[in-house]
Amino acid sequence: MEPVVRIASRTVVLPADNVDTDQIIPARFLTGTRRDGLGASLFADWRRDGAGELRADFPLNRPEAAGARILVAGANFGCGSSREHAPWALTDYGFAAVVSPSIADIFKGNAVRNGLVPVEIEPAAHRELVSRPGAEIVIDVETGTVSLPDGGSARFDLPPFARRCLLTGRGPLDFLLEQEAAILRHEQGKDDRAETP
Amino acid sequence: MGPPRTLFDKIWDAHEAVPAGPDHPAVIYVDTHLIHEVTSPQAFALLRERGLRVRRPDRTWATVDHSIPTRFVEGRPAFLNRATRNQVETLERNCGEHGIPLFRMGDPGQGIVHVIGPELGLTQPGRTIVCGDSHTSTHGAFGAWAFGIGTTEVAQVLATQCLLQERPRTLGIEISGRLGAGVSAKDLILGVIRRFGVAAGRGHVIEYRGAAVRALDMEARMTLCNMSIEAGARAGLIAPDETTFAYLEGKEHVPSGDGFAGLVARWSRLPTDEGAAFDRVLSFDAGSLEPMVTWGTNPGMSCGISEAVPAPADAEERAALDYMGIEAGRPLLGRPADVVFIGSCTNARISDLRAAARVLAGRRTNPATQLLVVPGSAQVRRQAEAEGLDEVFRSAGAEWRAPGCSMCIAMNGDRLSPKELAVSTSNRNFEGRQGPGGRTVLASPVTAAASALAGAVADPRPFLQD
CATH class of the missing domain: 3.30.499.10 (Aconitase, domain 3)
Structure with a gap:
């Protein structure tokens, strides 16, 4: 995982609320055994029609969306399944951050673990971003701020550990592996207790 | 203490x-x-x-x-x-x-x-x-x-x-009342999600409490907790009680004899203490529920079987009705169903199959509707066959399949064609969930079975009168 400190990019706006992981990547694209190459299936049934042609009116397909690394989405983004294929598809496509008034729990954790920054901001700031698709904005992971097109800025929270993971590119597995002694102590006590409190 | x-x-x-x-x-x-x-x-x-x-x-x-x-x-x-x-x-x-x-x-x-x-x-x-x-x-x-x-x-x-x-917050959902005849845990959780929304549990662990929850058997409790994620919560819990202990006794990985008694003693200390506070509490009355069906593309978009589909409140609901090809203002009853799917981790345990079989026994499904019955496990399948339920399903015109997730996630080839509508006992009615362009109406096993007979979304209650 590469460190992520600051993202400066145009936005793509997908304003619908409750975008679920079956839309982000439909289940029929989960038959692989690898993490890469899923960008082609991102929003597959929204990007393409039944005949496989790109839908010109879908925000990601507009010419000005090319190269944009920030997705501005509606509330409760990423609800539904736990499939990590959702952030894998978003990052493989080129996205580095998702900005929303609220992001679903499992997706949020999966995003951080893949260097995709989950940015939850106040509804007013979100409305400003939704009204200005293609705006050039900057997300600063270190300070937890997003620059808004009207010149203002919005704050977003990240748990300290998640922030550190993003900034250092070092994931929870390294941390957990360092806790071996404590885990072993806990485990031994637990086995004695037949694992019930 | x-x-x-x-x-x-x-x-x-x-x-x-x-x-x-x-x-x-x-x-x-x-x-x-x-x-x-x-x-x-x-x-x-x-x-x-x-x-x-x-x-x-x-x-x-x-x-x-x-x-x-x-x-x-x-x-x-x-x-x-x-x-x-x-x-x-x-x-x-x-x-x-x-x-x-x-x-x-x-x-x-x-x-x-x-x-x-x-x-x-x-x-x-x-x-x-x-x-x-x-x-x-x-x-x-x-x-x-x-x-x-x-x-x-x-x-x-x-x-x-x-x-x-990160420690999640706690959400207590107090459920009072008694489920009516033909109304199941599936209808209950759909009712809860409709009332409180698909993001109600975000950041929380739910504990389902109250008389209506205590009255549920273990398989119904599993149906309820199963769809906690559709209410936005990663986890939903029910305190263990005698119903829980009776279910677990004799299971392969549960000790027997003194070992079991010791476990029960410890499990009995788990329920929430008197006076313990939840971060948030919601209340719900189960008594007024009727069988529920979804009309839209998230599990919160549902209504009672005899209720008119509500007028869309926003662009999301308008888009959902449009995707589903459903008109607001009248009930879903009578809407033709191409497929009925009885299966999934929500509703494919033995009690679900028994309930569906009770509706189907001695009857034939509408020839225009494909009925797929997919048991949740090999054990459920064996038990159903021992009770003759497979014969009930086959005689009714159903396909009796081997266990798996099947048309709930539609990864294995069991899927809808574009614009086909399924009445499904699964948990997600998202766009394309059961096949690209497919339309899903979530319902209980008895509602699904009744719909297979009618060839259209149907109220199960008339089929349950003896």
Whole structure:
């Protein structure tokens, strides 16, 4: 995982609320055994029609969306399944951050673990971003701020550990592996207790 | 005696291997890790990249369910394609290499991961249970803290048997009243989600409480907890009681005799203490519910079977009605159904099949409607066959399949064609969930069975009068 400190990019706006992981990547694209190459299936049934042609009116397909690394989405983004294929598809496509008034729990954790920054901001700031698709904005992971097109800025929270993971590119597995002694102590006590409190 | 604690607090406290620090969340020990063929291959690849081993293969259990076929051709499983077969073979290799017990297709213990855990007695009160699948919340019915995780977390648990967790808030949902005839736990959870919304539980662990919950049997409790994730919560719990203990007694992985008595004594201390506070409390009356059906593209978009589909409140609801080809202002009753699917981790346990069979017995499905009955596990399938339910289904015109997730996630070839409508006992009516362009009406097993007979969305209650 590469460190992520600051993202400066145009936005793509997908304003619908409750975008679920079956839309982000439909289940029929989960038959692989690898993490890469899923960008082609991102929003597959929204990007393409039944005949496989790109839908010109879908925000990601507009010419000005090319190269944009920030997705501005509606509330409760990423609800539904736990499939990590959702952030894998978003990052493989080129996205580095998702900005929303609220992001679903499992997706949020999966995003951080893949260097995709989950940015939850106040509804007013979100409305400003939704009204200005293609705006050039900057997300600063270190300070937890997003620059808004009207010149203002919005704050977003990240748990300290998640922030550190993003900034250092070092994931929870390294941390957990360092806790071996404590885990072993806990485990031994637990086995004695037949694992019930 | 410390301060009063909730059920969730007690499980959290007992599993904190390392408490949260200023710069890291708590390290939570995982008692039971369930894995399957779709979300585990990349986790094993990660272990290989890092040269790590599975720390506790004895706490890890694997099954195949998501992408496996439910049909056999000339005695061999009819895999959709090479990729799905490869996922199964990859899991077999990974389990073989790491010494993880695996239930293969055809094994007596195989089935949908959330059906077999309880069946085998692996799901026990007070445990922490995780799986790379969001419906892991099902196991919360036993008073276990059970939640879905991503694949990177699957790798973390394989390597360390632990996860880093931010402590979730607690949400108590008090459910009063009694479910009416023909109204089930499925209707209850759809009613709860309709009332409080698909994001109500975000950031929370739900505890379902109250008389209506106590009155449910274990399989109904599993249905309720299963769809906690559709209410936005990673986990939903029900305190263990005599109903829980009676279900667990005699299960393969539950000790018997004095061992069982000792466990029951400990499990009995788990329920939320008098005076313990939840971060949030909601109340719901189960008594006024009728059978529920969804009319839209998220599980909150539902109404009672005899109720008119409400006028769209916003652009999202308008788009949903448009996708579904449904008009607001009149009930869904009578809307033709191309397919009826009875299956999934929500509603494919033996009591679900018995309820559906009661509606179907001695009757024939509408010839225009395909009825697919997919048992949740090999054990459910055997039990159903021992009771003659398979004959009831076949005589009614249904296809009786081998266990798996099947048309709930539509990865294995069991899927809708564009614009086809299914009345489905599964958990998600998202766009394309059951096949690209497919339309899903979520309902209970009896509503699904009645709809298969009518060839259209139907009220089950007339079929249940003796």
